[in-house]
Amino acid sequence: xxxxxxxxxxxxxxxxxxxxxxxxxxxxxxxxxxxxxxxxxxxxxxxxxxxxxxxxxxxxxxxxxxxxxxxxxx
Numbered sequence: 701x702x703x704x705x706x707x708x709x710x711x712x713x714x715x716x717x718x719x720x721x722x723x724x725x726x727x728x729x730x731x732x733x734x735x736x737x738x739x740x741x742x743x744x745x746x747x748x749x750x751x752x753x754x755x756x757x758x759x760x761x762x763x764x765x766x767x768x769x770x771x772x773x774x
Contacts, residue, residue: 717762
């Protein structure tokens with residue numbers, strides 16, 4: 701049986717995840733407004749490679765934290 705506190709804890713985790721994502725998007729938007737355009741395509745490519753690695757790690761980290769909570773429900 702699933703307890704009520706499990707739902708509350710999962711809702712808090714979901715809210716934290718949403719807030720972290722929104723803060724990241726706001727930070728990227730602000731950084732974009734104050735930077736100049738890239739000088740070459742190579743800069744865009746390297747930025748995309750590094751960002752994809754960072755986002756991949758970030759997604760793994762969020763998923764690993766939520767999976768641990770899902771195992772504790774039963």
